[in-house]
Amino acid sequence: MDENDVSLSTATRSLLDEIGEMEKDALTELDGISSGQELEEFRTRYLGRKGLLTKVLRRLGELPQEERSAVGQRANALRRKLEEEITRRNQTLRREALARTLEREQLDVTLPGLPFRRGTLHPLTLALREIVDIFAGMGFSVFESREVETDEMNFVLLNIPPGHPARDMQATFYVNPEVVLRTQTSPGQIRGMRTYQGRLPVRFVVPGRVYRRDPADVSHHPVFHQIEGIAVDRDISFPNLVWVLEEFARRFFGPDTRFRLCPSYFPFTEPSAQMDVSCIICRGKGCSVCKYSGWLEVAGAGMVHPVVLRNGGYDPTEVTGFAFGMGLERLAMLKLGIDDIRLFYSCDTRFLRQFA
Ligand code: PHE
Numbered sequence: 091m092d093e094n095d096v097s098l099s100t101a102t103r104s105l106l107d108e109i110g111e112m113e114k115d116a117l118t119e120l121d122g123i124s125s126g127q128e129l130e131e132f133r134t135r136y137l138g139r140k141g142l143l144t145k146v147l148r149r150l151g152e153l154p155q156e157e158r159s160a161v162g163q164r165a166n167a168l169r170r171k172l173e174e175e176i177t178r179r180n181q182t183l184r185r186e187a188l189a190r191t192l193e194r195e196q197l198d199v200t201l202p203g204l205p206f207r208r209g210t211l212h213p214l215t216l217a218l219r220e221i222v223d224i225f226a227g228m229g230f231s232v233f234e235s236r237e238v239e240t241d242e243m244n245f246v247l248l249n250i251p252p253g254h255p256a257r258d259m260q261a262t263f264y265v266n267p268e269v270v271l272r273t274q275t276s277p278g279q280i281r282g283m284r285t286y287q288g289r290l291p292v293r294f295v296v297p298g299r300v301y302r303r304d305p306a307d308v309s310h311h312p313v314f315h316q317i318e319g320i321a322v323d324r325d326i327s328f329p330n331l332v333w334v335l336e337e338f339a340r341r342f343f344g345p346d347t348r349f350r351l352c353p354s355y356f357p358f359t360e361p362s363a364q365m366d367v368s369c370i371i372c373r374g375k376g377c378s379v380c381k382y383s384g385w386l387e388v389a390g391a392g393m394v395h396p397v398v399l400r401n402g403g404y405d406p407t408e409v410t411g412f413a414f415g416m417g418l419e420r421l422a423m424l425k426l427g428i429d430d431i432r433l434f435y436s437c438d439t440r441f442l443r444q445f446a
Contacts (some may be wrong), residue, residue: 102157105149106164112142113168120175126183133176143169210446214315214434217422218297221317224341225295228334230319233285233294235278237301243277244270247401248358256357261303263312271301275318276358279394279413283322283402290409292322292402297418308430315418322394322404322411328361331391331412335365339388343367343425348374350385359392359413370424379429386424389416 093106116136123129136142147165150158211219222232241252241264250256260273278296286292296318304310321330332351339349348368356362366387369380376382391414396406404411419431426445428434433441 098157099154102153102161105146105153105161109146109161109164109168112136112146113171116172117175120172120179123179124183126180129176129180129183133172136172137169143172208446210443212434212442213422213426213428213445214418216445217425218315218317218418221338221342221416221418221421222295222297224338225317225319227341228337229293230321231294233278233282233296234298235272235275235281235296237272237299238265239270239272239277241268241270243280244272244274247280247398248276249395249397250357254357256355263301263303273302274300275316275415276413278318279320279358279398280402282320283399283404286403288403290323292320292404292411295319306432308432309420311419311431311435313435314431316415317418318413318415320394320411320413322399322402322409324409326410326412328393328412331363331393331414334412335389335391335414339365339367342421343370351391354390354392356390356392358395358398359390360395362390362392365389365391365414367424371427371429386420388420388424389414391415 093103093110095103098106116132119132123132134141138144143165147162150162153161226232244262245254245257246252262273263271265271275296275298278298282294282296283292296316298315299313300316301313302310304312306312319334321334335351336349339347347370350366351363352366354362354364364387366385368374369377369384369386371377371379372384374384376384380386391412394411394413398413399406399409399411419434422428422434423431
């Protein structure tokens with residue numbers, strides 16, 4: 091059946107004619123389509139519910155009864171053909187798009203992946219964990235005290251009244267005349283002792299940040315860390331302190347570390363001492379780190395002053411105690427061979443990564 095068949099009615103012939111024209115137009119149009127979106131618009135325009143082909147089918151009713159089905163078949167054949175052509179065009183478009191992407195991106199999936207860099211614990215964290223572990227092994231628990239402290243706790247209750255020359259040893263950040271950033275972990279001795287409420291034995295360490303108004307240089311930093319330790323009981327004596335410090339030094343620095351105690355002065359201990367270890371860098375021969383003495387100071391220590399015991403709620407006629415305070419950075423620098431304290435605070439991952 092075609093539009094030139096003179097046996098057909100004029101209406102049918104003209105409709106067939108339109109279908110033929112539509113087919114030609116559609117196929118030409120399809121050739122020019124270059125995107126998925128255009129293709130969708132094309133589909134709607136021809137095959138949609140209000141599309142051109144649907145309109146043609148609606149007009150079947152105007153044709154003589156016996157000619158309708160043949161025209162309907164012709165229209166449906168065109169629908170199928172257009173659907174196939176659309177699918178084919180769609181595949182071509184996608185293939186072309188892929189080819190363009192591959193051309194542009196040049197991705198070599200056989201290259202090895204980028205290594206995923208894992209974070210590491212800060213060397214001070216590592217050192218502190220080890221130190222706390224050593225003291226825990228000797229029966230010390232951990233007491234965390236506060237960083238913003240009263241002048242009274244940081245000084246007065248530690249036997250350093252206003253105007254005491256020992257205040258000069260610790261350049262202090264004052265928040266206001268009564269409140270300071272703690273210059274030492276020693277106020278933790280009092281706060282810690284008070285939580286024991288007179289019970290014995292008292293045995294704890296206080297790790298934490300301390301603040302001093304010192305300009306930063308190779309061995310000073312306005313923020314650093316200390317680990318305080320205190321033990322109070324009946325019959326605690328100086329040799330107990332010596333044993334604990336010696337045991338700590340051997341465990342932390344190794345069994346061959348030599349150490350010595352020298353007389354020193356702190357208002358809150360009596361007698362007072364300082365512990366030196368043989369310089370880890372030059373092994374005692376003398377170098378710039380130990381200022382050519384062969385020794386490095388790592389801790390202040392002594393027997394807890396009776397005034398401090400009393401301020402902590404203990405009777406100095408019944409109990410005695412020892413205390414010590416160590417600089418965490420100093421200990422970590424010696425153990426890890428780090429020659430500048432500022433590196434700990436530099437946030438330089440090249441430095442930090444080394445201690446994984
Ligand atoms: N608090 C002292 C300091 O910062 C160290 C210390 C602690 C000394 C405990 C004796 C006893 O220098």
